[in-house]
Amino acid sequence: MKKSTMFVIGLLSLFIIIISFYTYESEDMIIEDVSRVAENSFHEHTEIETTFEATSFSFYLPEGLEVDEEDASNVILHSGEQTYIIFYNQFEEPTSELNYNNAKTDQAVLLESFEDEEKFGYIRVIPKEEKAYELQIGIGGVKITTITSTSKIEEDTEELMKTARSIIETEEL
Numbered sequence: 001m002k003k004s005t006m007f008v009i010g011l012l013s014l015f016i017i018i019i020s021f022y023t024y025e026s027e028d029m030i031i032e033d034v035s036r037v038a039e040n041s042f043h044e045h046t047e048i049e050t051t052f053e054a055t056s057f058s059f060y061l062p063e064g065l066e067v068d069e070e071d072a073s074n075v076i077l078h079s080g081e082q083t084y085i086i087f088y089n090q091f092e093e094p095t096s097e098l099n100y101n102n103a104k105t106d107q108a109v110l111l112e113s114f115e116d117e118e119k120f121g122y123i124r125v126i127p128k129e130e131k132a133y134e135l136q137i138g139i140g141g142v143k144i145t146t147i148t149s150t151s152k153i154e155e156d157t158e159e160l161m162k163t164a165r166s167i168i169e170t171e172e173l
Contacts, residue, residue, distance in 0.1 A: 092141030
């Protein structure tokens with residue numbers, strides 16, 4: 001091989017390493033960002049418009065999600081290959097910590113709770129296969145779970161917290 005070819009290959013390799021280094025986001029950074037997004041979404045004061053009427057409750061259906069099944073307490077949604085499960089126990093108050101207490105596990109890399117005068121919520125993140133996480137968002141008797149990727153976890157956190165808030169806030173009226 002010519003020296004110029006080896007030089008070009010070396011420069012390309014160095015370029016790839018540098019780009020990888022600067023675009024790499026550690027799990028700790030991802031978890032920190034997700035925690036911040038969850039807390040901000042939980043404490044958001046803007047009213048959320050419900051866009052879907054289920055059998056027993058209404059909720060904000062994020063754009064791109066479709067309803068697969070529903071019954072009195074559960075709604076199964078999907079977007080492409082990703083499934084989202086909403087569970088709503090109408091007998092639990094918005095300040096209930098039942099789902100949070102049941103969510104405690106040693107596998108969680110994030111289990112954080114939030115509260116205000118009207119509601120209690122939480123986020124739980126459990127690592128799954130490479131670059132995938134089980135994300136669980138809850139407020140009172142609402143629990144929403146999905147398996148998400150590192151590239152979508154922040155967006156999913158914000159949208160699912162909005163969905164959970166919409167159920168609680170609609171039921172309070």
